[in-house]
Structure formats: structure tokens, C-alpha cells
Amino acid sequence: MASKKKEVQLQTVINNQNLWNEMLLNKGLTVIDVYQAWCGPCKAVQTLFRKLKNELAEDELLHFAVAEADNILTLQPFRDKCEPVFLFCVNGKIISMVRGANAPLINKTIIEIIEDERKIEAGIMVRPELQELVFMEMKDSNACAESRESLEDKYTVAIIKPDAVADGRVEEVKQKIKKAGFVIAAEAERTLSEEQVRDFYNRKAEQPDFEEFVKFMLSGPSHILIISQGKRETTDIPHWTELMDFEPTNESEQEGHGQEPSSLQEALASQQMATLCDIEDSVENASRQLAFFFPEFSKAKKTGLKVEKTLALIRPDLLKKRRDSVLRRIREDGFTIAMEKEIVLTKEQAHSFYKEHENEDFFPVLLEHMTSGPTLALALVRENAVQRWRDLLGPKVVENAKEEKPESLRAQFAVENVAINQLHGSSSLNEAKKELNFFFPCQHTLAIIKPDALPIHKEKILQTVHDSGFIISQMKETHLTREMATQFYKAHEGKEFLNQLVDYMSEGPSMVMILSKNNAVEDWRKLMGPTDPEEAKRISPNSLRAQLATSILKNAVHGSSNKKHAWESIAFLFGDIDLENQSQMQDQFAE
Structure with a gap:
């Protein structure tokens, strides 16, 4: 407390x-x-x-x-x-x-x-x-209907390059933009994939040094800005070609007589910002970048309904008999199944989840039913998900559902001779949040891209991480000293391979990351595959180690073995960082 x-x-x-x-x-x-x-x-x-x-x-x-x-x-x-x-x-x-x-x-x-x-x-x-x-949410219905073309006219995307980010010059660029009277409407730090770099900079593809430029853009995180002209009289964001071409013509222009610069190019050119920041000069490319980095900016709300998450449970008897039919009906009604977990609840877990009903006559029967076999927990997503799912379910009492709403799911999927209804749904957004946390607690694990894999396979590994549903909560490139590597692998103290492992892990920089998602520890270990790449190729051919490792020692990636190890490793490499965004229920589902 x-x-x-x-x-x-x-x-x-x-x-x-x-x-x-x-x-x-x-x-x-x-x-x-x-x-x-x-x-x-x-x-x-x-x-x-x-x-x-x-x-x-x-x-x-x-x-x-x-x-x-x-x-x-x-x-x-x-x-x-x-x-x-x-x-x-x-x-x-x-x-x-x-x-x-x-x-x-x-x-x-x-x-x-x-x-x-x-x-x-x-x-x-x-x-x-x-x-x-400026928040890109219009204040009246006419403005909400503003076309994509007018949106593109008012906003452009700037990319502050990796070396400028590493040198701590992001604020310098931002201040120049702001002092020129422009507005930074949104910003984010992102590591681009190779595909994104080639797509976003395709206008440079014919330049002789383009391959080197691609490698440079992959070398670290970039800082992405959305820039608008704000309240300026001009209606255009200056093109990057103009920024590069501008040169102050005399000393008085350089000093500016103390006046605010009349354009963004005037503010940036004398500071050689072309080497730090790329401002998109193509409407088509700006639109694509806008949609990728900040999708909420490039799509208008089509309805007044909010996208929500809610919990659905398919109880044991129904799951055993008609699982596929229920899942098909869920998808047909426009729900996306964001997460699912099949679990046999213990008596303690079932009692905790249904605690509000513990004084009801049906509570002992409910507990017995919920612990009789696997339950399927689903995180459902769509507009107005909570109310829509409850409407589909119908009345809680099966006989009432059959009489009052025969088309409801509880009526259609009632199990003969079973009084308990077979489907559960959260009663409100707040309840949905609590119940989703109960079944799908967020978890964190430590991941490392090892020294030999970092320069060769970094982009493939990061893309695989994203594609597998992980959030990279923290990421940094660091060169472990021998002392740090020895401390990090102290669990292997006394083993004959330890010195070799320490030498390898301290030979060059590694990328250390905190990965977050439900079941993060186990999911990352599955994605890595077995320690031995030969075994990985045999039993987990799609794993990272099967595809990228060269030996048991040089096996590309590292991951924590369990939750305790994950927290200790995160504290060791990231210090006092508070990632405690898991519910108190999390440990009930730990393996």
C-alpha cells in the first residue's frame, strides 16, 4: 500500500x-x-x-x-x-x-x-x-472531413539522423525550427529498418554513395518530427532543396538584425542543418512517412466510437465441444483477437477472479465448473468492444437468454444439462482492464544482440522482434567491459567456458534491450531457439539462432531464463528503472 x-x-x-x-x-x-x-x-x-x-x-x-x-x-x-x-x-x-x-x-x-x-x-x-x-484532432465536423491532401499541405516529416541523435543535437535542431515560428506537432525516436530507409529515401537510390547512406541510417535511432507552419502567414513548409541552397548574403543577414527569421530555411541553413536533419520535399514521401510514423495523423475518425479491448472467456464445456464455431462467430462480428490463452484455472485463481460472486448460491457450482478443464481467455478488440460483446452474449441466465434473446451467443451456444452460461464478457472498461491484466499481465525480459551479430544482423533481429509483438521499452548500444561481463555471467562461475564467454562478450559493442509483452520471457526464449545452433536448426528452424548463430558461443542473441533473472539483468544493465506495470495477479500465472 x-x-x-x-x-x-x-x-x-x-x-x-x-x-x-x-x-x-x-x-x-x-x-x-x-x-x-x-x-x-x-x-x-x-x-x-x-x-x-x-x-x-x-x-x-x-x-x-x-x-x-x-x-x-x-x-x-x-x-x-x-x-x-x-x-x-x-x-x-x-x-x-x-x-x-x-x-x-x-x-x-x-x-x-x-x-x-x-x-x-x-x-x-x-x-x-x-x-x-497543435493536436491533429479537428474541433468541428467540417474540419474532421478535411481531406488527406490538405493535411499533407500543412505537415511534413523531418528525420534527424542517427549521428545527430547520438551527439545530443536533437534539441538544437528543434529549437531552430521553433524559433523560426514553426510548430513541432509530434515527435518520436525510432530505429529504421533497411526496407524503410530504402523506401523513404528512394529518391537518392541512384546516387553512388546510397548503400553507404543506408548503412549510416541503420547505425542507430533517428528522431522523427512532424512539422507544421503553425500560425505563420506562409502556407508551405520549405523544401529541403531550399534549405540546402540558402546562403546568407551578408553580415547583416547573418545577424538578422535581431528579427525572427522569415523562413525555416533561413533559420537552419547557416547552422549546416543539412548534415543533421532531412526535411521531406516530396508530398508523396511525406504522406507515406506521416502514415508510418504517426498513423493517427493521417487517418480521420470515421465513427464516433472508440476502439476498445474487452475480455471474453469460453468456459470448459463449450471450449471442448464447439471451440471453432465460437471463434468463427467472434471474427464474423468484426472482433480482432489480439491475445489468447488457454489455461486450467486453480481453485484459488477461479475464486480470486469471481470473488464478487462468493456470497451467491451458484458460486460453488461456478468454481467447480471453471476448474474442470481448460478455459480459453481472449482479448477482443473493435469499436465499442465492451458493449458490443455484452450485447452479443445476451442475458446471463441461460433460460432467459433462450426466451428473451434466442439469437444471442449464450442461447445459441448453451450446453445441454449445464446451468452455467458458457461465455463471459467484461461489464465495463474498468473491469475489462482488470480482467485483461488478470489473464494477460505485461511482462519484461532482457534481450541482447551479441557483438558479432550486431553489425551484420541487427536490422533482421529488430524487425523480427517487432513482428513478434514485442514492445522495445528500452534499447541502448553498450560495450561490456570484462568486469561487467564477468558479473553478468556470474551464474556460470567455475565453468570451463566462462573465460571464453567473457572474452567474446567484451570484444565489441552489444545491443541491450528491454522487451515487453504478455509472456515476454518465454516468448523471447522461443524466438531465440536452443543455445546450440545445430539443435536449433533441427527442432526450431525458424528461430533466430537457427538462422543467425555460428556456434554455441557465438549464438547471436541472449535472453533471460526466467522472470527473476530478467529483473536482475535489467537492473544490472539499465540501473534503477521502474517497469512495474504489471498487476498484482501476475504471479498467479507464473510457471
Whole structure:
């Protein structure tokens, strides 16, 4: 209970428009974690926020809040998105945004804003006229119908290249763009795949050094920006060719006479931003990039309904007799099965899940039924999923379902001589969140792309990770010292291969990652395959080690063996990072 209390004190809870409006009156900076009701606030940055609160809170200029997008009209553009979003509010305006739990970027943004606020508070700096961030959600029905073409006219995509990201020059580029009067509407740090680089930069394909350029763009994460002209009179984002061609003609132009630059190219050209940042000059390419990096920007809401997740259970008797028929009916009604798990519940698990019914007469029968064999748990996704699934199910009592709604699933899939209905659905969004956490708790594991595989197979491995449904919560390239490698593999102390393993792991940089998803530890181990690549080829030919490993020692990738090992390894390589976004029910399903 103590940790729960700390969290409430750290972040103000905003769950309606009135509280949002009150938050805008805060003095200084408010950092807002925007979340969905079904998945909850992001816990991965809690440790960072506590640290910053302790270090920077003496003058009460730093505040933290969590805001539920589902209940706040201003946050409508962020509904139905599972990626964490952090907004930065200063003087009643949202001036910056970070997508994803990018702790270094969040930390840097907070420190820079607080430094400016302290200068303003002390009277040594005048508050600049900041452009408020533009959310791509239209405020009226006519605007919602705005065409894709007009959207493309107003927004373009800029890619800050890997070397500039590595050198910490992202903020420098962003400040130049902002000072020129343009608005950064969204941003994200992404590692491009080879296919994406070749697609997005196909206009350069005929250049003699294109292959080298592709390798360069794959060398590390890029920083992606969506730029709009904001409130400027000009209606065009300058093309990159203009940025490269612009040269200040004399000293007075270089100095600018203290005036704001009249264009983005004027702001960037003298700083040689062409070597740091690529601004798309093709509407077609900009549209493609926009759709890939920020799909919510390039698609309008076609209905007023929200995409939701809900839990469905197919109980043991029905699962045994008509599994395929039920699943077919679910898909025919437009549901996507995002996750599924077949599980035999213990008596304790069943009692915990149905605790609200423990005083009902039918509770002992329900427990006996739910523990009699496998149950299939499904995470169903579609618009208005909770209500739609409940409507399909029909009344809870089987006889009532047959009489009042014979077309309902509980009527059609009733099992003869079984009084318990055979299908379960969550009663509300909040219940769906709790129940999904019960059956599908998020889990984290450590993954490493080893030194010899990193320069050759990095992109293939990262693409396989994404395609397999993992979220890369944290990623960094690091060169393990012999001391670090020895400590990391201390479980093998005394084994004859340890020295050879330590030498290998410290011979060059590795890519270390925190991978997150349901059942992450076991799923990553399956994706890696057996330690011996020959055995992997025989029993798991599609695994990474079967395809990429060259020996038992040089077997391309590493993964944690169990949950405890995962947490210890993550702490060793990433330090005090808070990834505690699992429900209290998680351990009930640990193997």
C-alpha cells in the first residue's frame, strides 16, 4: 500500500475536463502522462519523476499529473492509442510532447524547461512567445472531413539522423525550427529498418554513395518530427532543396538584425542543418512517412466510437465441444483477437477472479465448473468492444437468454444439462482492464544482440522482434567491459567456458534491450531457439539462432531464463528503472 500512496502524491489525477482546465493554471511546468482507461498510466518513468521531483521541486515550478484521455475532450486525439504520451504544459500551453517511455528525452526536456522557468522567475529572462502544440484532432465536423491532401499541405516529416541523435543535437535542431515560428506537432525516436530507409529515401537510390547512406541510417535511432507552419502567414513548409541552397548574403543577414527569421530555411541553413536533419520535399514521401510514423495523423475518425479491448472467456464445456464455431462467430462480428490463452484455472485463481460472486448460491457450482478443464481467455478488440460483446452474449441466465434473446451467443451456444452460461464478457472498461491484466499481465525480459551479430544482423533481429509483438521499452548500444561481463555471467562461475564467454562478450559493442509483452520471457526464449545452433536448426528452424548463430558461443542473441533473472539483468544493465506495470495477479500465472 505504501507504493500506491507515493504514486498518488507524485502525480495529480486528472479524469475530467474541469480538472484539466484547473491544471492549466499551474505555475511552472506540468508533465502530463496521457493514458487510456484500459491500460492505465505509464509506470516505466515513475523512478525518473520521483528523482526529478526531489531534485527540482524546491521552488514549486515542477508538477506531475496523469490524465485519462477517455474522459477529457482536449485529449480526444490521444484516445485508442497504446503508446505512452507525455505532454509538457507551461503557462497554460502545451508546448512539447514525447511519445513513448523515452526517459532520457523526457529528463532532458524537463530540465531545460525548468531552467528557463527559473530564469524567467528571477527576472533575468523574458518569457518567449511559445507556440502551443497543435493536436491533429479537428474541433468541428467540417474540419474532421478535411481531406488527406490538405493535411499533407500543412505537415511534413523531418528525420534527424542517427549521428545527430547520438551527439545530443536533437534539441538544437528543434529549437531552430521553433524559433523560426514553426510548430513541432509530434515527435518520436525510432530505429529504421533497411526496407524503410530504402523506401523513404528512394529518391537518392541512384546516387553512388546510397548503400553507404543506408548503412549510416541503420547505425542507430533517428528522431522523427512532424512539422507544421503553425500560425505563420506562409502556407508551405520549405523544401529541403531550399534549405540546402540558402546562403546568407551578408553580415547583416547573418545577424538578422535581431528579427525572427522569415523562413525555416533561413533559420537552419547557416547552422549546416543539412548534415543533421532531412526535411521531406516530396508530398508523396511525406504522406507515406506521416502514415508510418504517426498513423493517427493521417487517418480521420470515421465513427464516433472508440476502439476498445474487452475480455471474453469460453468456459470448459463449450471450449471442448464447439471451440471453432465460437471463434468463427467472434471474427464474423468484426472482433480482432489480439491475445489468447488457454489455461486450467486453480481453485484459488477461479475464486480470486469471481470473488464478487462468493456470497451467491451458484458460486460453488461456478468454481467447480471453471476448474474442470481448460478455459480459453481472449482479448477482443473493435469499436465499442465492451458493449458490443455484452450485447452479443445476451442475458446471463441461460433460460432467459433462450426466451428473451434466442439469437444471442449464450442461447445459441448453451450446453445441454449445464446451468452455467458458457461465455463471459467484461461489464465495463474498468473491469475489462482488470480482467485483461488478470489473464494477460505485461511482462519484461532482457534481450541482447551479441557483438558479432550486431553489425551484420541487427536490422533482421529488430524487425523480427517487432513482428513478434514485442514492445522495445528500452534499447541502448553498450560495450561490456570484462568486469561487467564477468558479473553478468556470474551464474556460470567455475565453468570451463566462462573465460571464453567473457572474452567474446567484451570484444565489441552489444545491443541491450528491454522487451515487453504478455509472456515476454518465454516468448523471447522461443524466438531465440536452443543455445546450440545445430539443435536449433533441427527442432526450431525458424528461430533466430537457427538462422543467425555460428556456434554455441557465438549464438547471436541472449535472453533471460526466467522472470527473476530478467529483473536482475535489467537492473544490472539499465540501473534503477521502474517497469512495474504489471498487476498484482501476475504471479498467479507464473510457471
